[in-house]
Amino acid sequence: MLSEFLTQLRASCTARRIPLISPESEVILRKYLEEYQPKTCLEIGSAVWYSSIVIASTIQKRGGHLTTFEVAYPAYLEAQRNMTSAKCRNITLYPFDITKSETIDNVLPLNCDFVFIDAQKSQYGNYLEKIHNNLSSENNIILLDDVVKYQTKLDTLYKFLEKNQINYNILPSEEGDWIMVLKNI
Numbered sequence: 001m002l003s004e005f006l007t008q009l010r011a012s013c014t015a016r017r018i019p020l021i022s023p024e025s026e027v028i029l030r031k032y033l034e035e036y037q038p039k040t041c042l043e044i045g046s047a048v049w050y051s052s053i054v055i056a057s058t059i060q061k062r063g064g065h066l067t068t069f070e071v072a073y074p075a076y077l078e079a080q081r082n083m084t085s086a087k088c089r090n091i092t093l094y095p096f097d098i099t100k101s102e103t104i105d106n107v108l109p110l111n112c113d114f115v116f117i118d119a120q121k122s123q124y125g126n127y128l129e130k131i132h133n134n135l136s137s138e139n140n141i142i143l144l145d146d147v148v149k150y151q152t153k154l155d156t157l158y159k160f161l162e163k164n165q166i167n168y169n170i171l172p173s174e175e176g177d178w179i180m181v182l183k184n185i
């Protein structure tokens with residue numbers, strides 16, 4: 001069963017010190033996915049795919065699709081194995097740094113209505129610059145993980161928000177690991 005697979009994957013990541021979303025952030029992620037029922041989802045920073053499986057399995061029943069980017073090739077290879085075990089067929093995984101590859105613009109999905117960002121904190125603003133033309137103009141939700149623990153690294157994020165006059169909410173998650181929510185930017 002998928003929940004058993006996720007429990008084992010969380011335990012294995014914790015034992016190997018592979019970063020993944022906290023259980024509290026997972027609850028928030030699931031809550032937004034259930035509430036907004038997005039179809040075209042984008043993730044930046046999939047590591048070995050824990051959060052990707054959470055997103056993909058939640059949106060699968062409504063015909064949703066997840067496109068996700070992971071720059072570290074060993075993590076990408078492990079994610080591919082996890083893809084087979086989790087039997088999630090609604091994910092496309094790219095082994096790219098989303099800020100660097102020139103081919104990114106060709107593979108970024110259009111009209112994204114849900115984005116989960118959990119990669120390098122100092123690049124959060126660059127990610128938003130990269131994707132904001134690919135957001136759905138009708139409805140979009142962006143969740144950014146870990147915005148309190150790493151608040152000293154978030155200059156690019158706050159510059160982007162200020163430049164574009166974007167309001168935000170920050171929700172409590174695990175201690176120090178809070179999530180920023182942007183709606184309809």
Ligand SMILES: C[S@@+](CC[C@H](N)C(=O)[O-])C[C@H]1O[C@@H](n2cnc3c(N)ncnc32)[C@H](O)[C@@H]1O
Binds near residue numbers: 047049052069118
């Ligand atoms: C905190 S981990 C992601 C954990 C994952 N979201 C989960 O909960 O299972 C952050 C990941 O972002 C990746 N990353 C960092 N910068 C990136 C970039 N520019 N493009 C794509 N992936 C990136 C790192 O290699 C790392 O595996």
